Amino acid sequence: MKQNQEELMTLIQERVARRREQGDYPAGLEQQLDRHYQEILKGFKIGSEEGGDLQAQLQNLRNSIFFTPDLIETWSKNPLKRAVHRLMAKLTIRQTRAILNQFQQYAKSMEEIIIQVLENQELPSNPDSKETKKSQRSDMDRRLSTTLDRINQIEETLKHRSEK
Amino acid sequence: MTSIHQILVGAGQTDAITNIARNLQLSLSQIGTSKIYAQHIAPEVKDVLPLKDYEIRDSEDELVIFHASDGDSEVYRFLNEYLNPIVVIFHNIAPSKFFEDIDPSRAVKLQQGWEELKSLRPKVKLCFADSPYNASCLRELGYTNVNELPIGIDANRLKSTDPCLAMSHRLDRESSGPLLLFVGQSVPHKQQETLVQMQYLLSHFTGTSSTLALVGPPTLPLLNTAALEQARRLQIPNCLFLGQLKDSELAALYSRAKIFITASIHEGLCIPVLEAMSFGIPIIARNCAALPETIQEAGVLLPENAGPELFAEAVNELLENPSLYHQLSEKCEETLEHYNTEMNAEKFLNSLSGLL
Numbered sequence: 001m002k003q004n005q006e007e008l009m010t011l012i013q014e015r016v017a018r019r020r021e022q023g024d025y026p027a028g029l030e031q032q033l034d035r036h037y038q039e040i041l042k043g044f045k046i047g048s049e050e051g052g053d054l055q056a057q058l059q060n061l062r063n064s065i066f067f068t069p070d071l072i073e074t075w076s077k078n079p080l081k082r083a084v085h086r087l088m089a090k091l092t093i094r095q096t097r098a099i100l101n102q103f104q105q106y107a108k109s110m111e112e113i114i115i116q117v118l119e120n121q122e123l124p125s126n127p128d129s130k131e132t133k134k135s136q137r138s139d140m141d142r143r144l145s146t147t148l149d150r151i152n153q154i155e156e157t158l159k160h161r162s163e164k
Numbered sequence: 165m166t167s168i169h170q171i172l173v174g175a176g177q178t179d180a181i182t183n184i185a186r187n188l189q190l191s192l193s194q195i196g197t198s199k200i201y202a203q204h205i206a207p208e209v210k211d212v213l214p215l216k217d218y219e220i221r222d223s224e225d226e227l228v229i230f231h232a233s234d235g236d237s238e239v240y241r242f243l244n245e246y247l248n249p250i251v252v253i254f255h256n257i258a259p260s261k262f263f264e265d266i267d268p269s270r271a272v273k274l275q276q277g278w279e280e281l282k283s284l285r286p287k288v289k290l291c292f293a294d295s296p297y298n299a300s301c302l303r304e305l306g307y308t309n310v311n312e313l314p315i316g317i318d319a320n321r322l323k324s325t326d327p328c329l330a331m332s333h334r335l336d337r338e339s340s341g342p343l344l345l346f347v348g349q350s351v352p353h354k355q356q357e358t359l360v361q362m363q364y365l366l367s368h369f370t371g372t373s374s375t376l377a378l379v380g381p382p383t384l385p386l387l388n389t390a391a392l393e394q395a396r397r398l399q400i401p402n403c404l405f406l407g408q409l410k411d412s413e414l415a416a417l418y419s420r421a422k423i424f425i426t427a428s429i430h431e432g433l434c435i436p437v438l439e440a441m442s443f444g445i446p447i448i449a450r451n452c453a454a455l456p457e458t459i460q461e462a463g464v465l466l467p468e469n470a471g472p473e474l475f476a477e478a479v480n481e482l483l484e485n486p487s488l489y490h491q492l493s494e495k496c497e498e499t500l501e502h503y504n505t506e507m508n509a510e511k512f513l514n515s516l517s518g519l520l
Contacts, residue, residue, distance in 0.1 A: 005465055008481075008488070012464070015477040024369050030471040033361045040397070041390040045266070158337060 166196030184316035235277025256432025297454035327416035341373035342422035347436035446492035
């Protein structure tokens with residue numbers, strides 16, 4: 001007899017319900033397995049990944065902290081407008097520089113605060129620092145040990161099979 | 165002389181979109197010169213040229229086909245500077261929300277991909293989507309007259325590949341019982357941990373002797389490592405993490421697989437599902453994104469929030485119910501009729517003729 005998707009789904013859901021009733025699938029098993037996986041994942045999610053992202057953003061911030069009147073466009077297609085823009089720029093250069101200097105100082109202070117916050121969070125700011133290398137090495141060791149364990153498990157299985 | 169070149173964001177030796185571009189290149193070569201360019205090229209790829217080598221020229225006989233699958237500002241800068249008509253083939257871009265916690269920089273890139281594709285709209289003269297789901301995504305971005313056509317997809321590609329003997333021997337040694345196969349990248353929305361947990365239930369709770377093989381590039385190695393670690397801690401038997409494989413090795417796995425299984429919650433089409441169907445393998449998947457329209461009646465569609473218990477029981481039902489298994493297996497061939505490479509290529513070339 002041909003079964004459509006709806007009938008098939010009911011059949012499978014009934015199977016799960018039966019297993020649960022019989023105690024084959026203990027209550028909350030799926031949630032427990034998911035929590036178990038999430039904990040493992042959290043353990044592997046090394047701080048350096050998040051730190052690396054913050055470091056990249058900090059670098060972007062550093063690159064943008066360069067305030068100069070030269071970056072203010074004075075060019076225009078219209079020669080008259082172009083002359084007016086240039087004249088205005090010359091007339092207000094003292095004020096423009098003063099404002100930009102204040103921005104520059106503000107941005108530098110902000111940068112210093114962000115670096116301090118990052119250091120307080122113990123996020124390594126230097127990828128070559130001892131701490132970063134230690135963390136990377138420990139992560140590599142964990143991954144390597146997982147792989148070796150898995151290989152051992154496979155070897156054990158093969159050994160048992162050949163003994164049979 | 166007519167030139168129709170293809171632009172990819174990234175090219176890999178076994179990458180599905182690169183393979184689509186290669187298939188399409190064979191058809192395009194019939195009407196003129198056709199090269200494939202990409203921004204990021206895997207070292208082993210020899211038939212794709214770097215995008216920086218593309219010389220933009222103003223010619224009425226030239227157009228580019230852009231395979232949209234990811235975000236990349238350099239590629240979009242090139243497309244915005246390009247002077248001739250652009251044709252888009254949309255393969256979907258993973259929604260950024262899946263990556264926000266685990267890989268924020270990737271999430272930003274993916275979000276940019278969606279925005280860049282939207283901004284490219286005025287330059288696009290013709291657009292294609294390889295599935296109805298992808299077509300609806302393009303329409304949401306404001307694209308009109310979207311053509312639904314699975315261009316360049318050769319679902320039978322692996323069926324005609326000789327299976328790797330070494331992989332077959334490995335499966336003889338390391339697997340027992342029916343082989344449950346998953347093929348896909350290790351990215352958050354593929355949720356391969358659900359499959360590992362399903363294997364745990366099958367082996368420890370229902371006494372089903374099966375082997376789960378997880379195949380695919382470790383795009384986010386962290387996810388593979390965590391799933392592998394869970395398998396180790398729970399002592400789950402017969403859980404094979406095989407990584408990225410060659411076509412012949414994949415052919416060996418498909419030849420052996422009893423069921424193709426995926427817990428993915430986002431797919432624009434899912435080519436591994438089509439490849440599995442070419443071997444007559446029934447599918448178990450979640451009823452979401454493009455999966456129902458790709459699988460149709462050749463598999464079991466579980467609810468979008470299905471957990472390992474439903475997956476395990478779907479496997480048990482298929483293994484214990486031979487008539488259901490055959491019913492789904494028989495539907496595979498019929499479902500694949502839509503992916504006729506030659507017929508779709510001809511339709512595509514006819515559509516292009518209006519632009520040249």
